[in-house]
Amino acid sequence: MGFLQLILLEGVLLLSAGMIFFGGVRGTVAATVVLSGINILSHDAAQFWYWEIFLLSGGTIGIVLQLIVGRSANKSQVVNGLVGGLISLVLFGAFITPIVAIILWALVVGTGIVPKNEKSQVLWGFAPTILRLIIGLVGVICGNILTL
Numbered sequence: 001m002g003f004l005q006l007i008l009l010e011g012v013l014l015l016s017a018g019m020i021f022f023g024g025v026r027g028t029v030a031a032t033v034v035l036s037g038i039n040i041l042s043h044d045a046a047q048f049w050y051w052e053i054f055l056l057s058g059g060t061i062g063i064v065l066q067l068i069v070g071r072s073a074n075k076s077q078v079v080n081g082l083v084g085g086l087i088s089l090v091l092f093g094a095f096i097t098p099i100v101a102i103i104l105w106a107l108v109v110g111t112g113i114v115p116k117n118e119k120s121q122v123l124w125g126f127a128p129t130i131l132r133l134i135i136g137l138v139g140v141i142c143g144n145i146l147t148l
Contacts, residue, residue, distance in 0.1 A: 012038070013143040017136030024070070024132065025063050031139050032059030035146070042147050051146060058142065062135045069131050073124045 016034045019027035032055060039051045 009038070009143070009147060013140045016143070017140050020062075020136040020139060021129075021132045024128075025066050028059060028062045028066065028135060031136075032056065032062075035059075035139060035143055038143055038146055055142070058138070062138075065131060066128070066135070069127050073128050 012034060016031035019030045019034075021027070023030060035055050036052060039048055039055060043051060
């Protein structure tokens with residue numbers, strides 16, 4: 001692969017990770033489709049099915065984990081604005097310098113980082129976001145391995 005192709009591949013993989021982070025279950029389905037497309041373009045028929053079974057099972061496991069963690073987080077009555085506040089921090093940070101982004105995020109959004117004083121509430125508040133980050137990172141790593 002040429003240098004330009006590798007840069008485009010990384011851009012597509014980072015976009016897929018962003019779909020997982022921002023889209024949740026729907027984003028995971030879309031990212032699995034993108035990884036399957038990369039698999040089609042980079043392998044012949046025999047290797048395609050070897051990798052495709054791995055990708056589809058990984059996507060299914062990611063979706064099931066997001067549903068389980070999301071349901072558990074909702075049962076613990078976590079503040080729903082937590083994920084929205086973190087997403088807005090990421091968006092502010094993408095377009096402005098980090099220090100200014102944190103100040104604007106605190107002034108404009110004002111969503112609290114810690115929903116309750118109990119440790120279990122804090123854990124369940126961050127669990128869906130952390131899970132989405134992990135699944136996105138695994139997607140980027142698998143996408144890079146696909147092209148070897």
